[in-house]
């Protein structure tokens with residue numbers, strides 16, 4: 001047996017050569033971008049012995065933002081602690097997301113596996129997809145009341161179809177060859193599904209989930225527009241009404257952090273669970 | 281040492297054949313868009329044959345293999361393995377694909393143990409069998425690797441080991457080494473020859489390379505396209521030769537020339553099979 005690794009293939013496996021150095025270099029560049037942004041922000045808002053170029057009414061200084069955060073943490077906002085506001089938003093967000101995954105993924109898998117299910121379910125989903133879901137919020141308020149249910153539903157409205165359709169497409173793009181290989185090894189329908197179709201679809205399912213995170217955060221803002229007096233997006237919207245820009249910025253940063261954190265979480269899960277993704 | 285024409289359809293009675301292909305044809309589509317991929321063909325394969333189907337691209341080689349594998353159904357005729365009509369894919373017919381058919385979410389051991397697991401054996405038995413075939417193809421040190429961590433040649437070995445682990449009645453291989461570089465391919469061809477000698481498996485091997493067919497086969501079926509049909513068939517002695525230099529011997533080159541001339545000529549099959 002003479003044929004073993006060729007040079008280039010081993011290089012891809014082990015982090016050798018010039019790679020780590022370059023990556024470190026890139027990291028410094030990224031860090032630099034943020035440093036410049038933060039520096040300009042600080043300079044423009046008068047951090048130092050000079051007068052602010054931009055009034056704190058429009059853009060508070062970084063120091064004021066930190067101070068505002070600490071104050072909010074200490075005293076809460078409009079009778080509720082900051083933790084409560086974050087908590088209720090996270091509850092709305094994650095309940096919607098959880099049900100979208102738990103119901104959307106299996107439905108998408110079914111649609112991918114079965115022509116009839118696809119014929120029944122896909123057209124309505126595709127028909128609903130282009131409707132701007134925010135426009136449905138008043139309807140949801142009438143149908144599902146002003147409680148959390150209508151908010152969970154408005155967040156789910158765009159997320160569910162994305163997750164279901166991406167799961168369906170993932171199933172439909174499973175390589176026919178791999179299925180045939182499994183069948184020729186004696187696998188029946190269930191084994192083909194559980195050990196071939198499902199794992200082969202996972203990368204596509206993860207992509208659908210990650211794409212919908214930022215959409216779900218957007219919908220959270222829409223959901224907290226009206227008919228509530230709690231939540232992190234509501235906090236931003238309310239603070240904006242009396243021009244408390246510092247509070248708005250704190251709330252926006254918290255939402256950005258939630259979105260970023262969730263994206264990283266699923267990215268981490270993805271690299272752990274679907275390590276083979278894109279390596280065919 | 282030489283090749284000599286034989287009648288591949290009447291080599292033996294269908295009841296004596298391991299694989300009996302009788303009057304099998306395949307037409308894709310219907311009406312004006314119909315493509316005749318395979319005109320009715322007869323082919324008897326006996327137990328232990330190493331049969332190479334050779335021909336240019338589009339002559340229906342893959343179509344034929346897919347029909348035998350049960351991935352597709354013939355438009356006419358019948359295919360029987362040990363007297364049993366083929367009605368779909370099955371573990372008694374192991375298939376090795378050109379590339380991209382390994383399961384990337386399973387490591388090498390799990391890939392190779394998939395067959396015995398799918399056919400109802402315990403994990404312990406499946407792993408034991410998998411390790412045995414992995415040893416046969418020289419991959420015992422790579423059991424924990426994932427397919428994407430292996431070179432193309434090693435991936436094909438995994439594919440071969442995976443098909444062998446089920447101990448199938450026939451091995452069906454559709455240009456398994458066509459995507460590999462020349463050097464790797466030559467090394468693996470030698471190993472396939474040894475593997476066939478050791479296991480005595482019946483092999484249906486598809487290739488577009490006349491040299492590959494001559495080097496491996498006991499029987500060579502030459503096909504030609506538009507519409508796909510059997511052009512001629514030869515018994516060959518080169519596949520069983522012990523001479524390591526057989527592929528560069530004058531007889532080998534002469535036989536290759538004979539087949540090339542046949543493929544480039546426009547004469548009907550009956551005349552050429554004389």
Ligand SMILES: Nc1ncnc2c1ncn2[C@@H]1O[C@H](COP(=O)(O)OP(=O)(O)O)[C@@H](O)[C@H]1O
Pocket residue numbers: 308309315316317335336337338339340341342343344508
């Ligand atoms: N699924 C299909 N639908 C329509 N035509 C096909 C299909 N598969 C193969 N063909 C046609 O049948 C002929 C034989 O193809 P194939 O068996 O793949 O040839 P080979 O493997 O010898 O290159 C070709 O003309 C090809 O275009």
Ligand SMILES: [Mg+2]
Pocket residue numbers: 341342343
């Ligand atoms: Mg082909």
